[in-house]
Amino acid sequence: MTTDLTRLTADALATKLSTGEVSSVEATQAHLDRIAAVDGSVHAFLHVASDSALAEAADIDRRRAAGEELHPLAGVPIAIKDVIVTKGMPTTSGSKILEGWVPPYDATVMTKLRAAGLVSIGKTNMDEFAMGSSTEHSAYGPTHNPWDLERIPGGSGGGSAAAVAAFEAPFALGSDTGGSIRQPAHVTGTVGLKPTYGGVSRYGAIALASSLDQIGPVSRTVLDSALLHDVIGGHDPRDSTSLTDAWPSFAEAVRNADVAGLRIGVITELQGDGFQPGVMERFREALALLEGAGAIITEVGLPSVEHAIAAYYLIMPAEASSNLAKFDSVRFGLRVNPKGGGTVEDVMSATREQGFGAEAKRRIILGTYALSAGYYDAYYGSAQKVRTLVQRDFAAAFANADVLVSPTAPTTAFKLGEKTGDPLSMYLNDIATIPANLAGIPGISVPVGLAAEDGLPVGIQFLAPAREDARLYGVAAALEALLEQKWGHTLLSQAPDLSPSEMNATDEGAV
């Protein structure tokens, strides 16, 4: 039997493609077969683009055969979070209000993926409009964590993380507004990076909160994330908030990984109380490894972080309430005509009533309230001040440390349904990831092992100053190498087998 192509990293697959050992059609078909086999139980995908993916793959194979010089990643399959607008593929952002909408244009990141010859195999599940930490707010049903199908895969990008963890795709695109790339990486044993705000174009990413959203890579290895980041990063004239900086090669940063002399600041406020013992244990172990490799571990304070969640839950819903106003049935998406007809306002109201889920409505109402005359200063205005304080805290901390570090989230994956009735406890999941979005700085989550008490994956988060994404790839790659050297294997090789026979045996039905 040949190598299972789905077990390869994107980098390894790219090598096989470029040497002609494997064709893109074979690689793509292998992943489509894997999806067909396991996605009934994982439900990472909202749309599988079998036909167009195979056609794109065949095109790459033909071009390669014709001797055309291709991008190193050409022909490698990739999964796309459904928040990203894709020409020719349905895009719903996890919401009923966009059911069946096929966008007439591509997001800038899609244009870049297509130009590099990556093969889009489908759109991944997510909390509706990226509002959530578990994918349970998806209008199309939750995604299941490949490590334990009764548990959440994180959110909002649980679909992308689960697809990668379940070997349905070598890597994927995610988006991160308050942790939606990093927290799913943490609970699925995968790697995810939120770039510096402005590092990757937001054009074509359906906005949740414009000042916080950022598209980024999701993968099984640090190198794969870096390779993908190299493709999607860079200035885009269609996004005014896109930075004009020239970026270094992130893949180079991975290959040159070295932590000797690196000052790593442990964030005082993001450990201890509320953090699961097994999470803290793996966290400290990772720090010890880094220290052993020459890193200098210090402790830094971010006093404003305790207010970050409160500020976030005013700024994010405020922007969301305005961003989601366009879903009104007039130009695209769902239209609900009230019984007996009605005015345009009646149609808009009926459409939004039926099209939005409970969490979307909750945040629209919160945000509308926060922006209202008479409340603006007390809520939105104060939240912006906290945001400034958080930014100042980071600036001070980075004066004494090259990167900061914390567990990515307080706990391992919780059970589906465990927190859906308690929004506040759900929101607290993002306590460690939200500050980076408020400050616009990059953050990465890398797996550091399994928690002793439940055997579930744990991630560590590194943060760097804005524009220093390369520094994150360096430290994450160094840690990844140290851990795999210690274990003698990758973490994901320990994930349960999701083979169909076992599925049937345990009677895990599709959701």
Add this chain to the structure above:
Amino acid sequence: MAKLMDYDRALELFEPVLGFEVHIELSTKTKMFSDAPNYFGGEPNTNITPVDLGLPGSLPVVNGQAVRYAISLGLALGCSIAPTSRFARKNYFYPDLAKNYQISQSDEPIAFAGSVEVELPNGRLFTVPIERAHMEEDAGKLTHVGGATGRIQGAEYSLVDYNRAGVPLVEIVTDIIYGAEADAPELAKAYVSTIRDIVVGLGISEARMERGNLRCDANISLRRRTPEGEPPAPLGTRTETKNVNSLRSVERAIRYEIQRQAAILDDGGTITQETRHWHEDTGQTSAGRPKSDADDYRYFPEPDLLPVVPSPELIEELRAALPEAPAIRRRRLKAEWNFTDLEFQDLTNSGLVNEVVETVAAGAAPAAARKWWTGEIARTANAQGVDATTLVTPLQVAQLVALVDAGTLTDRLARQVLEGVIAGEGTPQQVVDARGLAVVSDDGALIAAIDEALQSQPDVLAKIRDGKVQAAGAVIGAVMKAMKGQADAARVRELVLERATALPE
């Protein structure tokens, strides 16, 4: 129909307080926040991009040319230009608003604190205080189908054309204007006319009111006068009149609202704070939607756009390139053309100053240019109910004047030529040639006609010979008639006197 108070009586009882919001559509190549063509006359929903439709994922990008235009306009209005200004979202649901928020500027406009000097028909100079000028995007256009009025009430359905969505606008907002008194309607007209002159002078907008390139919302309230020595009464409740699509309408609408509000207040009633819709045909306003200061648009800084930070060098470059201010220009032209106050006033009121400037530039004497534009051309325009500028070009008028100056045409013939030019028969020279209207300067033809006229009126001939030269009039008339008017009357007179003595007895 609303009860109206006599205008003079209304002014005795109340002081009118004004405020204007003028929207200018900028004539940039592309829209305010997208690269769609800035053109909305075409097939509906063709000049649009994902940004103009507010499609999910789309993002705005500021049009640099629109920012430069806005800065120039701000400078021409005597405003300060903000070193940093910011776009904000104005949130409200309406189907012509693709995103259900309008990208505008709220508390950080690009230009603020200026003033504009306007000249009223009675010669009074008035300084209108400008609070701010800010940038924003236009909405789409709704067409209501199935109702009797074409308005939303009673319509069966409505169509939306987003070609206009995203067209760049600058909104100029005045401070509260006190002291206009009985001149309020004329001030309104003169203010809008001056703004039009400024934007036309800057070349940043077509500024055609009838096409909606320049739109005026007129706010007006009445304040009851108090006896001398007593504190002034508080400001009255204002109304905002929309849909005033010509300079004349601006004037009429203000006058109407003063009379309408005065009648209500004098009856002990109260003014409802609302928008009023101006009806050109009936000369009245009708109630629109209620508008309160508590309207909550939930403005917040537009997170998709960076602040606008024009460099001081750019601002100075644009300042240096500003054309002359209309008030200064008027003074200069009046002196250069040697017009009397009254002559210049008439010209200003006719709104044809630019036409005369261009006609003079094309070679005509200022007096002649003024005479044609404010005389025959304005009369024809008035009779046809069209704008004088649509009838002829300044070049054509200059050519006409040149033909008169050269003696090719008499004034009377020139009027016929003008008629031909207006009818689209070509240049003045082409009309002269085609209609055969040139003055007959061939003395031979004239002499033959004169001799015939003199010989057929021997009594007149006798009187002339007796030195009663005024009798020549009858002969001159007959000759002009015979020549179908195509003769120079002065030359005919000379020749008549000459032939009277030359003819054999």
